[in-house]
Amino acid sequence: xxxxxIAYEKYGEDxxxxxIQQMGADSEKAGIEFIRELGLTYPIxxxxxxxxxxxxxxxxxxxxxxxKKDHSIAxxxxxxxxxxxxxxxxxxxxxx
Numbered sequence: 001x002x003x004x005x006i007a008y009e010k011y012g013e014d015x016x017x018x019x020i021q022q023m024g025a026d027s028e029k030a031g032i033e034f035i036r037e038l039g040l041t042y043p044i045x046x047x048x049x050x051x052x053x054x055x056x057x058x059x060x061x062x063x064x065x066x067x068k069k070d071h072s073i074a075x076x077x078x079x080x081x082x083x084x085x086x087x088x089x090x091x092x093x094x095x096x
Contacts (some may be wrong), residue, residue, distance in 0.1 A: 022061060074093050
């Protein structure tokens with residue numbers, strides 16, 4: 001998540017970032033505390049009812065879903081994504 005914060009600071013003018021907290025293992029309160037501890041400033045929301053998880057067919061965590069402007073899926077990254085990998089994905093999307 002710190003790498004996502006770095007990418008948000010770099011690309012935030014060009015790309016919208018939204019973090020999704022999967023509910024079940026954590027409470028909303030625990031998620032808010034975790035966000036504060038990490039100093040994350042990009043928008044993060046709780047996925048009550050697992051609607052986001054279901055709509056985007058996310059079965060493994062963490063998963064990063066890259067969406068086009070029309071909200072269709074451009075790319076999906078399953079597993080931890082580091083700063084370099086994230087930059088490569090975002091540069092490819094912005095270049096297309």
